[in-house]
Amino acid sequence: MSFKEPTIAWIGTGVMGAPMCGHLADSVGAVRVFNRTKSKAQPLLDQGAVWCESPAEAAAGADLVFTIVGFPTDVRAVYFGKQGILTTLKQGAVCVDFTTTSPSLAMEIDEAAKQRGAAAVDAPVSGGDVGARKAQLSIMVGGDAAAVDRVHPLLQKLGKNIVHQGPAGAGQHTKMCNQIVIAGTMIGVCESLLYATKAGLDLETMLSSISKGAAGCWTLDNLAPRIVKRNFEPGFAIDHFIKDMGIALAEAARMRLALPGLSLVHQLYVAAAAQGEGSSGTQALMRALERLAGQTADA
Amino acid sequence: MSFKEPTIAWIGTGVMGAPMCGHLADSVGAVRVFNRTKSKAQPLLDQGAVWCESPAEAAAGADLVFTIVGFPTDVRAVYFGKQGILTTLKQGAVCVDFTTTSPSLAMEIDEAAKQRGAAAVDAPVSGGDVGARKAQLSIMVGGDAAAVDRVHPLLQKLGKNIVHQGPAGAGQHTKMCNQIVIAGTMIGVCESLLYATKAGLDLETMLSSISKGAAGCWTLDNLAPRIVKRNFEPGFAIDHFIKDMGIALAEAARMRLALPGLSLVHQLYVAAAAQGEGSSGTQALMRALERLAGQTADA
Amino acid sequence: MSFKEPTIAWIGTGVMGAPMCGHLADSVGAVRVFNRTKSKAQPLLDQGAVWCESPAEAAAGADLVFTIVGFPTDVRAVYFGKQGILTTLKQGAVCVDFTTTSPSLAMEIDEAAKQRGAAAVDAPVSGGDVGARKAQLSIMVGGDAAAVDRVHPLLQKLGKNIVHQGPAGAGQHTKMCNQIVIAGTMIGVCESLLYATKAGLDLETMLSSISKGAAGCWTLDNLAPRIVKRNFEPGFAIDHFIKDMGIALAEAARMRLALPGLSLVHQLYVAAAAQGEGSSGTQALMRALERLAGQTADA
Amino acid sequence: MSFKEPTIAWIGTGVMGAPMCGHLADSVGAVRVFNRTKSKAQPLLDQGAVWCESPAEAAAGADLVFTIVGFPTDVRAVYFGKQGILTTLKQGAVCVDFTTTSPSLAMEIDEAAKQRGAAAVDAPVSGGDVGARKAQLSIMVGGDAAAVDRVHPLLQKLGKNIVHQGPAGAGQHTKMCNQIVIAGTMIGVCESLLYATKAGLDLETMLSSISKGAAGCWTLDNLAPRIVKRNFEPGFAIDHFIKDMGIALAEAARMRLALPGLSLVHQLYVAAAAQGEGSSGTQALMRALERLAGQTADA
Numbered sequence A, B, C, D: 001m002s003f004k005e006p007t008i009a010w011i012g013t014g015v016m017g018a019p020m021c022g023h024l025a026d027s028v029g030a031v032r033v034f035n036r037t038k039s040k041a042q043p044l045l046d047q048g049a050v051w052c053e054s055p056a057e058a059a060a061g062a063d064l065v066f067t068i069v070g071f072p073t074d075v076r077a078v079y080f081g082k083q084g085i086l087t088t089l090k091q092g093a094v095c096v097d098f099t100t101t102s103p104s105l106a107m108e109i110d111e112a113a114k115q116r117g118a119a120a121v122d123a124p125v126s127g128g129d130v131g132a133r134k135a136q137l138s139i140m141v142g143g144d145a146a147a148v149d150r151v152h153p154l155l156q157k158l159g160k161n162i163v164h165q166g167p168a169g170a171g172q173h174t175k176m177c178n179q180i181v182i183a184g185t186m187i188g189v190c191e192s193l194l195y196a197t198k199a200g201l202d203l204e205t206m207l208s209s210i211s212k213g214a215a216g217c218w219t220l221d222n223l224a225p226r227i228v229k230r231n232f233e234p235g236f237a238i239d240h241f242i243k244d245m246g247i248a249l250a251e252a253a254r255m256r257l258a259l260p261g262l263s264l265v266h267q268l269y270v271a272a273a274a275q276g277e278g279s280s281g282t283q284a285l286m287r288a289l290e291r292l293a294g295q296t297a298d299a
């Protein structure tokens, strides 16, 4: 990698993928791009990226292939589909999946890549669209050390806290750990705000008492104020969070691990989605609890 | 209060009460003290506090009466018992209960105090024994403004973040909001660590990836490392936390409010206590989940 | 009891108490009656019962005192109040409480009765208002054998399946066991019907497949058809069921026993009550689940 | 079907499949059989069944193809695998899947069968191995009316309560409704027995009070006595029940339906499996709850 820039392919130019791909293009030059909806790749194409008609076409001849799509089924399609990456991935290439997806699927991709003499890295991120734009993502990395070392310089263009967690799947498992904690903080914060409402407290005054101590958390600092202002815009959308919790629960069941807390929160989010909040931010769990309570926190 | 120091009574000199009472004694001079077990008051007596044989005796003639005992039944005994505060509380006095107890009981005390021409303030605290010793408690205050104003200068000797939350009971309700959030963070953090264990991750490496982002919380920063080191010493004991969650759930049921998340965590803590962890720190929820999982995180 | 009829007092002439008292009056003659609302006792008075102005007055001189009021606080008032039974209960008397109430309270009454040289029996019932009218109640009996033997002939006027379960409180504990099973069947049946609705099944056809096999239960036979017909009339009212589950959970917490299933169902019923279903029948749990699902089963 | 017996293929000769296939063979003569482990088909072969080397070979030329394997992945392999039924299924044939599997998968099979000019029926059963041997299964049927009518005479050789529930998938959905109710009765009965144990009741005496009334259910009549005798043999194995609940929850999440009760029970069963009870009968949920309680019901 010292005297020649690698050829790079990028699949998935949505909310996260577009700015991330932009950072790489800035530093390594022209990137081969594919996205389901071409228009979302247009700004990148305008800056010199090369359009490809399929993941297979993008991956053909590439040294490094980056993907960040939506759901595990999308990942499966992009890698294992008829026009998927694994039909053309060249020997010695490394593919990196940034999508939050199933650890088992990450291991499956790793196996398949190895059978072609290539390698796979799973590298889910956290930090949201803001982190993606500012290149300040936290990146949780799984895969063989050699492959991880090879892509590390490029990951540094995208994030700050880049940690190699272990073999293929370990990045995804770590992201699941992250989401499990968030599920707990979300239910705690929403139930707390609802209790406060029923008890007749002033929500902001209540928050001023509790947010600096042992109850302190990112959710309390960042999402509770939005709930108080009845702002349920995403941030991170409920449908994506349901996907993530579903993955964690499926992995846990596979590993024979009971997670009663996560399971309950997952159900309540499914209820929120059933009530039409799938595209709202995760803080809209509040609304599902309010419907259960027959009362809203802004009454 | 300008030209004459008030006469102060203090009931309850346990882990929290002893250092708190010490701070007041430092600034206002001799305090009239009662505690169920006299020996725990001895250090204060050695510094000049005056021993009384009952809450009633302590409160007799006092301008301000402070209490911090264990459970709501203790509070009830101290105020409403045959030798209770309300048998001697003088007109114009203010009593302040720092115990984490039932908001309904706080309102009951307030009513009873008013019938004697006195006033009551509920002022539960957070910050633990460290906060008590350093006079850095967060204090959540409920009661009539006049009474709260009157005791405010003394509360400032004990804590930093002192917020008047509303009428009698509002301090306790705010403390319940605090505990509800903590219940969520505890289940999230413990299930996350357990998942990580089953998935074969290195726990500290995993924590280094997730603790600075959206999963960030006091519990992750302070209790997760203890769990990793298999340190289940209290901090805050499970039996007390079960009491607090029980109060919150009882109040919620009274207000007709469903809190499914808190309710589940409460049950899991009851299980932990059944397994002998009642005196362990709240992070020992981990152990109950490990027994459910048939696996420990230090395996 | 062979040559002289005992003097009988009866407190509580509501939905259950009125017909039960009527059966006793039919067989043993005039009964001394008290109820909070006198009008509800009028039909009994018209048939020869003697009105008393308080539980104390009714119990004065009685050999046997029967009570069936609503909530544990009512039981406490009726026994321990200023005009309560225990102020006048004569030596050698037996009091029988049919109310579904706290096992701990039953033990407390037993102790207090013994201190007066009397005895107490707890005898909660099941079978509903129909069972009460038809004298076909199931009666779960706790108390000392001698006291239980003494009242057994009269219990036989009220029910069929009369079982002595053990010492004071054992009747109430058995009733709790009954309610715990019902909580499980209720959530199972309601979630099943909701799933069927979402899946587009015809509810009655679905029920015809499942009701005779391993899913078979009283709730499926008796309440599922009411839900299908959108009949949410009580039967047994949600507010009473919430009381019962609250008692069971409080006893369980006291005994350090986690009951995660009961706890969840309790919360969902609290939600139902918050949504205005407190006086509906227990099958109206369906409505709380429907609100969660954003869909009704009759859509 | 009037003048010529249909050619029949049967795949899956396990606990359920072997006796069911035997009944058909008795009435229609030689059956073409495949099973993963040939030895389990030997008794049928001894009675004249014809061994085939794959599902494809069995289905080739068959008029009716019956399957009853274990898990959805097995069903997928048997139908869609390289040697699967759908590679040889002839025009006009009908395949019937008795496996308890995913409704979505049943619809997928139906689509694929139609593309070959054939038809598919989903027909999960209940009644256990006893019902299979006695030909007294309850059969929940989904599929097009013509196909269902065609196989109905043969289903009558296997069961009694045969109900056509609707289009493809409706049979499986109905079976899910059945399992959802059972999940509720299981948690109710186990928690009730555990409560009774902690409360010091005699379990059989307790059961004699509650089993005839509103708490009455198949689980109480059939499994509670086994628990009391510490008999945790299957009946229906926990691993299969976890599979079924997992299918129901996945379908529910897909339909955006929250089932908090089922979800909790599912988690507790996962815990039971983690503790080594996967092959025990479903009543061994008791053991997971006992571990949580730190106490066994036979203490």
Ligand SMILES: NC(=O)C1=CN([C@@H]2O[C@H](COP(=O)(O)OP(=O)(O)OC[C@H]3O[C@@H](n4cnc5c(N)ncnc54)[C@H](OP(=O)(O)O)[C@@H]3O)[C@@H](O)[C@H]2O)C=CC1
Residues within 6 Å of the ligand: A011, A012, A013, A014, A015, A016, A017, A034, A035, A036, A037, A040, A068, A069, A070, A071, A074, A075, A077, A078, A098, A099, A100, A101, A125, A126, A127, A128, A129, A235, A236, A237, A240
């Ligand atoms: N948003 C956030 O804050 C965070 C998101 N994540 C995770 O990152 C991933 C991406 O999220 P986000 O960017 O918000 O989602 P988006 O839906 O905005 O982006 C996904 C992109 O992938 C494309 N895509 C999906 N399937 C295919 C396919 N088969 N072939 C080609 N392109 C495909 C989509 O195409 P099309 O344009 O046609 O829809 C879309 O442009 C998710 O897994 C999410 O959970 C992680 C951390 C934070």
Ligand SMILES: NC(=O)C1=CN([C@@H]2O[C@H](COP(=O)(O)OP(=O)(O)OC[C@H]3O[C@@H](n4cnc5c(N)ncnc54)[C@H](OP(=O)(O)O)[C@@H]3O)[C@@H](O)[C@H]2O)C=CC1
Residues within 6 Å of the ligand: C011, C012, C013, C014, C015, C016, C017, C034, C035, C036, C037, C040, C068, C069, C070, C071, C074, C075, C077, C078, C098, C099, C100, C101, C125, C126, C127, C128, C129, C235, C236, C240
């Ligand atoms: N209904 C049912 O299907 C079943 C009920 N039960 C249990 O039986 C008990 C009674 O139920 P039910 O009859 O339906 O309830 P009701 O409310 O109809 O009857 C309760 C009666 O008690 C009276 N009462 C309450 N407090 C006092 C008091 N302090 N002094 C005198 N009388 C008092 C009430 O008076 P007032 O008339 O003024 O309200 C009322 O008449 C409950 O604990 C219930 O859980 C058990 C099995 C089935």
Ligand SMILES: NC(=O)C1=CN([C@@H]2O[C@H](COP(=O)(O)OP(=O)(O)OC[C@H]3O[C@@H](n4cnc5c(N)ncnc54)[C@H](OP(=O)(O)O)[C@@H]3O)[C@@H](O)[C@H]2O)C=CC1
Residues within 6 Å of the ligand: D011, D012, D013, D014, D015, D016, D017, D034, D035, D036, D037, D040, D068, D069, D070, D071, D074, D075, D077, D078, D098, D099, D100, D101, D125, D126, D127, D128, D129, D235, D236, D240
């Ligand atoms: N047992 C019960 O009480 C009830 C069971 N059911 C359901 O019926 C189904 C069958 O249960 P049961 O008979 O107990 O289970 P078993 O495990 O005893 O039988 C399943 C059979 O299917 C065979 N099989 C699995 N995969 C394949 C494959 N790819 N190709 C060929 N054969 C295969 C197995 O082969 P091998 O011999 O190699 O393992 C085994 O003989 C399950 O879905 C269960 O949930 C429904 C109601 C009651």
